[in-house]
Amino acid sequence: xxxxxxxxxxxxxxxxxxxxxxxxxxxxxxxxxxxxxxxxxxxxxxxxxxxxxxxxxxxxxxxxxxxxxxxxxxxxxxxxxxxxxxxxxxxxxxxxxxxx
Amino acid sequence: xxxxxxxxxxxxxxxxxxxxxxxxxxxxxxxxxxxxxxxxxxxxxxxxxxxxxxxxxxxxxxxxxxxxxxxxxxxxxxxxxxxxxxxxxxxxxxxxxxxxxxxxxxxxxxxxxxxxxxxxxxxxxxxxxxxxxxxxxxxxxxxxxxxxxxxxxxxxxxxxxxxxxxxxxxxxxxxxxxxxxxxxxxxxxxxxxxxxxxxxxxxxxxxxxxxxxxxxxxxxxxxxxxxxxxxxxxxxxxxxxxxxxxxxxxxxxxxxxxxxxxxxxxxxxxxxxxxxxxxxxxxxxxxxxxxxxxxxxxxxxxxxxxxxxxxxxxxxxxxxxxxxxxxxxxxxxxxxxxxxxxxxxxxxxxxxxxxxxxxxxxxxxxxxxxxxxxxxxxxxxxxxxxxxxxxxxxxxxxxxxxxxxxxxxxxxxxxxx
Numbered sequence: 001x002x003x004x005x006x007x008x009x010x011x012x013x014x015x016x017x018x019x020x021x022x023x024x025x026x027x028x029x030x031x032x033x034x035x036x037x038x039x040x041x042x043x044x045x046x047x048x049x050x051x052x053x054x055x056x057x058x059x060x061x062x063x064x065x066x067x068x069x070x071x072x073x074x075x076x077x078x079x080x081x082x083x084x085x086x087x088x089x090x091x092x093x094x095x096x097x098x099x100x
Numbered sequence: 101x102x103x104x105x106x107x108x109x110x111x112x113x114x115x116x117x118x119x120x121x122x123x124x125x126x127x128x129x130x131x132x133x134x135x136x137x138x139x140x141x142x143x144x145x146x147x148x149x150x151x152x153x154x155x156x157x158x159x160x161x162x163x164x165x166x167x168x169x170x171x172x173x174x175x176x177x178x179x180x181x182x183x184x185x186x187x188x189x190x191x192x193x194x195x196x197x198x199x200x201x202x203x204x205x206x207x208x209x210x211x212x213x214x215x216x217x218x219x220x221x222x223x224x225x226x227x228x229x230x231x232x233x234x235x236x237x238x239x240x241x242x243x244x245x246x247x248x249x250x251x252x253x254x255x256x257x258x259x260x261x262x263x264x265x266x267x268x269x270x271x272x273x274x275x276x277x278x279x280x281x282x283x284x285x286x287x288x289x290x291x292x293x294x295x296x297x298x299x300x301x302x303x304x305x306x307x308x309x310x311x312x313x314x315x316x317x318x319x320x321x322x323x324x325x326x327x328x329x330x331x332x333x334x335x336x337x338x339x340x341x342x343x344x345x346x347x348x349x350x351x352x353x354x355x356x357x358x359x360x361x362x363x364x365x366x367x368x369x370x371x372x373x374x375x376x377x378x379x380x381x382x383x384x385x386x387x388x389x390x391x392x393x394x395x396x397x398x399x400x401x402x403x404x405x406x407x408x409x410x411x412x413x414x415x416x417x418x419x420x421x422x423x424x425x426x427x428x429x430x431x432x433x434x435x436x437x438x439x440x441x442x443x444x445x446x447x448x449x450x451x452x453x454x455x456x457x458x459x460x461x462x463x464x465x466x467x468x469x470x471x472x473x474x475x476x477x478x479x480x481x482x483x484x485x486x487x488x489x490x491x492x493x494x495x496x497x498x499x500x501x502x503x504x505x506x507x508x509x510x511x512x513x514x515x516x517x
Contacts, residue, residue, distance in 0.1 A: 001410055001411055001412055002402075002410060014412075015410060015412060016412050019401065020401040020402045022356065022403075023356075023403075037502045037503070037504075038502060040502075041354075041501045041502040042352070044445070044501075045354035045445050045501040046352045046353065046354050046501075047343075047353075047354065047355065047356055048343070048347075048352075049343035049344075049353070049355050049356055049357055049403060049442075050403075051341070051344050051357075051405045054403055056402070056403065072402075074357075074403050074404050074405050074406070075405050075406065076406065077402075077404055077406050077408075
């Protein structure tokens with residue numbers, strides 16, 4: 001069972017309280033009418049599917065109900081950090097330093 | 101390669117079965133091939149077999165970072181069926197079921213295909229409507245599927261609980277009698293043996309590090325742990341790792357890799373005659389010829405390459421099995437494991453060409469790739485050999501995510517996602 005830290009509730013809770021919401025930091029095109037099919041496909045469907053540290057979204061669905069972001073290593077499933085939605089991406093090198 | 105037949109069995113019995121020749125040699129890579137296939141699972145080995153047997157292309161290598169059939173081919177619950185909703189999917193999966201019928205004979209290798217039937221239980225009015233829609237859609241396409249009442253379900257598979265006061269009462273079921281199971285390892289071994297006998301090199305324990313491209317953008321070959329291998333064509337069939345392999349060629353894919361777990365019980369005497377799936381309660385079950393119940397359900401919810409998965413999902417799966425089959429609720433489970441499935445947004449596979457010339461992809465099988473092994477391998481080989489898709493896999497392009505012509509089995513299929 002994953003233990004996930006909700007940055008809003010400031011508590012570390014079991015995975016069953018949370019819903020996964022896929023890759024983070026994917027911005028919706030700001031000018032839909034001028035966006036090409038290729039860019040729509042990129043936004044809607046293409047995913048980096050990283051093997052290693054992945055920026056992703058979770059939702060504390062059985063708690064505060066809010067979306068937040070996380071960095072998790074997809075090989076070990078270990079969470080490197082979680083942070084509030086809207087905050088910038090944390091720097092990966094500082095997160096992975098402690099693991100080595 | 102020695103053929104398996106009564107005469108050879110008798111001959112080798114005389115010498116205590118010590119003189120059988122090896123099934124396939126453990127090849128070392130040559131410097132150049134016509135086709136390099138990345139991934140020695142059922143789909144990759146099958147594609148190599150059909151390239152050699154149907155298209156006369158034998159200068160082929162199948163390369164795997166692990167051992168042959170050690171990925172999802174050896175990790176699935178071995179269910180075979182073709183009762184999908186959309187015409188495109190039905191054609192693809194029924195093509196596969198057609199090939200399963202004669203596969204043991206064709207490969208001269210017993211893949212233990214057993215068409216014991218697959219029963220999908222309906223527990224709500226919506227389930228009933230949705231499954232009847234599937235039955236009608238299938239029958240319009242000549243795909244076998246029929247509706248059973250709860251009593252007929254019980255007769256077909258006695259362990260099912262059809263009590264009216266069950267939390268999820270059984271309101272009927274859709275039965276595909278041509279569906280069933282096969283021995284998953286034997287599928288990989290059979291294709292490997294057939295391909296190797298026709299001159300295909302099977303190179304195990306040699307990870308592909310990158311796909312190398314020429315200055316004009318076309319494929320040059322693959323960089324591996326054992327050095328560079330030049331190739332006229334490269335075909336990728338690497339299951340959970342497709343995104344990583346294709347990224348080295350600069351191709352992005354609409355995939356997310358998630359663990360799909362399965363588990364087996366202690367072996368018991370034959371009690372479970374078919375495959376039963378319950379989407380609402382969310383689990384599926386069959387009994388292997390060894391006597392173990394083979395059980396699975398949906399994927400974990402997060403992207404992971406751990407081949408392990410989380411225990412909450414196992415708890416959910418066992419709860420579902422105990423609900424539908426109360427007689428199993430004291431059964432002990434022996435093992436559980438995970439495989440990494442590559443899932444597309446529309447839950448349909450991608451088989452075809454890529455934006456890179458001479459680079460082909462067979463991916464996105466998600467939780468349902470095993471059943472499609474022969475059909476997928478067959479049309480993939482056609483696509484590689486002719487540089488154009490077979491009519492059956494023509495709709496399953498990578499480009500459909502740009503055009504919007506999705507094959508949306510995610511919402512509508514009889515798939516236990």
